[in-house]
Amino acid sequence: MTTTTKKYKPGKIRERNEEIILKAAEQEFVLHGFKGTSVQAIADRAGLPKANIHYYFKNKNNLYRAVLEYITQLWNEVLSGISEDDDPATVLHEFIRTKVELSYSHPRASKLFAMEIIQGAPHIREYIRSDMRKWVRSKTKVFDAWIESGKMDPIDPVHLIFMIWSTTQHYADFETQVLTLMNRAEYEREDIDRITQMLSHIILKGCGLEVPELTKPEVQLEPTPDLVE
Amino acid sequence: MTTTTKKYKPGKIRERNEEIILKAAEQEFVLHGFKGTSVQAIADRAGLPKANIHYYFKNKNNLYRAVLEYITQLWNEVLSGISEDDDPATVLHEFIRTKVELSYSHPRASKLFAMEIIQGAPHIREYIRSDMRKWVRSKTKVFDAWIESGKMDPIDPVHLIFMIWSTTQHYADFETQVLTLMNRAEYEREDIDRITQMLSHIILKGCGLEVPELTKPEVQLEPTPDLVE
DNA sequence: GTCTATAGATTGATAGAC
DNA sequence: GTCTATCAATCTATAGAC
Numbered sequence: 001m002t003t004t005t006k007k008y009k010p011g012k013i014r015e016r017n018e019e020i021i022l023k024a025a026e027q028e029f030v031l032h033g034f035k036g037t038s039v040q041a042i043a044d045r046a047g048l049p050k051a052n053i054h055y056y057f058k059n060k061n062n063l064y065r066a067v068l069e070y071i072t073q074l075w076n077e078v079l080s081g082i083s084e085d086d087d088p089a090t091v092l093h094e095f096i097r098t099k100v101e102l103s104y105s106h107p108r109a110s111k112l113f114a115m116e117i118i119q120g121a122p123h124i125r126e127y128i129r130s131d132m133r134k135w136v137r138s139k140t141k142v143f144d145a146w147i148e149s150g151k152m153d154p155i156d157p158v159h160l161i162f163m164i165w166s167t168t169q170h171y172a173d174f175e176t177q178v179l180t181l182m183n184r185a186e187y188e189r190e191d192i193d194r195i196t197q198m199l200s201h202i203i204l205k206g207c208g209l210e211v212p213e214l215t216k217p218e219v220q221l222e223p224t225p226d227l228v229e
Numbered sequence: 230m231t232t233t234t235k236k237y238k239p240g241k242i243r244e245r246n247e248e249i250i251l252k253a254a255e256q257e258f259v260l261h262g263f264k265g266t267s268v269q270a271i272a273d274r275a276g277l278p279k280a281n282i283h284y285y286f287k288n289k290n291n292l293y294r295a296v297l298e299y300i301t302q303l304w305n306e307v308l309s310g311i312s313e314d315d316d317p318a319t320v321l322h323e324f325i326r327t328k329v330e331l332s333y334s335h336p337r338a339s340k341l342f343a344m345e346i347i348q349g350a351p352h353i354r355e356y357i358r359s360d361m362r363k364w365v366r367s368k369t370k371v372f373d374a375w376i377e378s379g380k381m382d383p384i385d386p387v388h389l390i391f392m393i394w395s396t397t398q399h400y401a402d403f404e405t406q407v408l409t410l411m412n413r414a415e416y417e418r419e420d421i422d423r424i425t426q427m428l429s430h431i432i433l434k435g436c437g438l439e440v441p442e443l444t445k446p447e448v449q450l451e452p453t454p455d456l457v458e
Numbered sequence: 459g460t461c462t463a464t465a466g467a468t469t470g471a472t473a474g475a476c
Numbered sequence: 477g478t479c480t481a482t483c484a485a486t487c488t489a490t491a492g493a494c
Contacts, residue, residue, distance in 0.1 A: 013477070031348055035265025039470065049479050054471060111347045114402070118340045118347075119260055121405045128409045136410050158411060159427050163396050166403070170395035173343070176350045178391060180357045181365050198388050202435030242459070267487065278461050283489060 018056055020046050026067050030111045033119070034064050065123060068116065071109045072127055074102070076135065084145035088152050089209040091142075093200045096164055100196045103172035104187060110172035136161060153208035160207070167199050247285055249275050255296050259340045262348070263293050294352060297345065300338045301356055303331065305364065313374035317381050318438040320371075322429045325393055329425045332401035333416060339401035365390060382437035389436070396428050 024046035028037045039060055043050040057063040079095050103110055116124055136158060143157035171178060171187070179186065204211050253275035257266045268289055272279040286292040308324050332339055345353055365387060372386035400407060400416070408415065433440050 017477090032264045033262030033344075033348075035261045036263065037265075038468080040468085050470090051472080051479060052477085055477075058471095060470070115262075115344060115347055117406045118344055118402050119262075121409075125405075125409070128406055132406075133410055133412075153430075155431065156423075156427060159424065160431075162399055162403075162407060163428070163431065166395045166399035167392050170391055173347050174391075174395070176354075177346045177357055177361075180350075180354070181362055182387060183362075194385075195388065198385060199392070201382075202384065202389075202392065202432060204435075205437075206431030206433075206435030208434075246459090268489085269487080279488090280461060280490080281459080284459075287489095289488070 014056070017048070017052070021048070021053055021056055021063070022067055022070065025063050026108055026112060029064060029067060030108050030115070033115060034060075034123075039063075067112065068124055071113050072124070072131070074106060074109055075113070076131065078102070079139065082139070082142055084142050084149075086142075088143075088146045088207075089204055089212050092164075092204055092207070092209065093212055096168060096200050096203065097196050099164060099168035100171065100192060100199065103168055103170075104192045107172040107175055110169050111175075114169065114173045151209075153206075155207050160203075163203065164199075167203075171195060243285070246277070246281070250277070250282055250285055250292070251296055251299065254292050255337050255341060258293060258296060259337050259344070262344060263289075263352075268292075296341065297353055300342050301353065301360070303335060303338055304342070305360065307331070308368065311368070311371055313371045313378075315371075317372075317375045317436075318433055318441050321393070321433055321436070321438065322441055325397060325429050325432065326425050328393060328397035329400065329421060329428065332397055332399075333421045336401040336404055339398050340404075343398065343402045380438075382435075384436050389432075392432065393428075396432075400424060 021042065025037075025042045028042050028045060031037070032041075037060075039053050040050050042063070043053050046053070053063065057066065078098055079091070082091050116122075121128060139161060140157035143152075143160065146152050147154050147157075175187075184191075201211050250271065254266075254271045257271050257274060260266070261270075266289075268282050269279050271292070272282050275282070282292065286295060307327055308320070311320050345351075350357060368390060369386035372381075372384075372389065375381050376383050376386075404416075413420075430440050
């Protein structure tokens with residue numbers, strides 16, 4: 001098994017360290033923003049000397065973009081394949097459920113993405129203009145078909161997507177406010193299920209759809225691993 | 230009229246300069262966060278030497294808190310006096326309308342507040358725990374009474390408030406994303422009215438309330454004055 | 459009240475020994 | 477691949493002339 005080849009498991013160290021750095025970077029960037037985060041702070045959190053960060057990612061900008069890239073990959077997977085033959089209520093409910101689940105399992109990813117957009121999206125303008133716009137177009141096409149065939153109220157599909165994004169991401173982005181106002185330390189499983197049910201109830205009913213039976217989600221992600229599973 | 234008193238219009242200069250600085254500070258803090266914003270950048274935007282900022286506000290922290298204080302004052306005025314004798318549909322519609330209006334007239338205030346909370350609300354923890362919690366308690370009491378008397382669906386009032394906050398603030402905080410995806414340069418009056426109508430339709434109907442007739446808002450705020458009217 | 463000059467700490471990034 | 481030492485630039489804040 002263990003031959004005498006020079007490099008045992010090549011690139012394994014690099015891979016491991018890059019993950020450690022990315023994880024530390026995500027936390028610092030959420031706490032202080034891109035400009036407000038020092039490479040030293042990331043290094044301290046990662047338990048590595050500052051020079052190693054530059055060795056692996058060359059500069060702060062590259063590191064930030066690497067973190068954002070991971071997040072956009074996550075976002076792209078939501079509601080991937082739907083068609084106008086699907087049931088509107090089922091699809092919308094699943095959309096809401098998945099997004100609430102993501103807010104619970106990857107709160108920091110959601111927060112960092114939100115901060116980037118609030119500040120004017122200087123690093124992901126192009127992503128929004130291309131990939132994200134394509135994603136929205138493909139979904140609105142299906143929603144429009146549902147409306148035309150009288151399956152749901154004539155709600156502008158783009159704004160319906162905004163509504164689902166905003167209500168679900170709110171529980172990740174405004175976590176501090178939500179938990180403080182509810183006098184709670186952290187979310188629990190039951191909270192997530194109740195939030196999903198409540199949002200689904202209002203939005204589906206508000207769109208003129210039948211509110212479906214409660215469905216136990218098949219996959220339940222664990223909280224806060226965020227970057228690097 | 231103009232007597233020979235030493236100080237003509239005392240404190241007038243101070244008042245004017247503080248406003249200029251606050252306005253410049255708000256813009257910079259939104260763009261780069263608290264840590265990422267330099268006093269020099271604020272001074273440049275205000276057209277004043279850096280030392281003057283310290284003369285008026287002593288340090289960066291005080292300046293930041295002054296900006297936040299202005300914003301929390303704005304937030305406190307929303308939905309100030311309601312009672313369980315009021316009509317639920319009317320109150321909720323007015324709540325939604327006012328918040329959309331605020332997103333349009335004070336987008337930067339909304340953004341800065343959002344960033345502060347996303348980063349863990351380090352400067353306004355106490356405000357949330359006291360004033361904001363009181364505000365929420367007083368509203369949920371009324372909502373609960375409506376539910377108990379069968380006037381609306383049994384939606385958890387706290388989460389209903391979160392829903393209205395998130396959906397309305399989204400148009401200010403995620404302005405860049407919203408406008409890019411809609412392929413628009415900026416919001417116009419008609420957008421704001423349509424957004425209000427759409428949100429009101431879904432949320433009221435979703436809560437089991439009658440969707441009211443369209444009402445022309447009495448007061449229309451102009452966009453982007455933000456800090457300092 | 460205004461503004462220049464500057465102190466003292468921290469920043470992003472690199473060189474070079476190990 | 478790791479890490480110390482260091483540079484030039486920038487940071488917050490202040491002292492003090494006007």
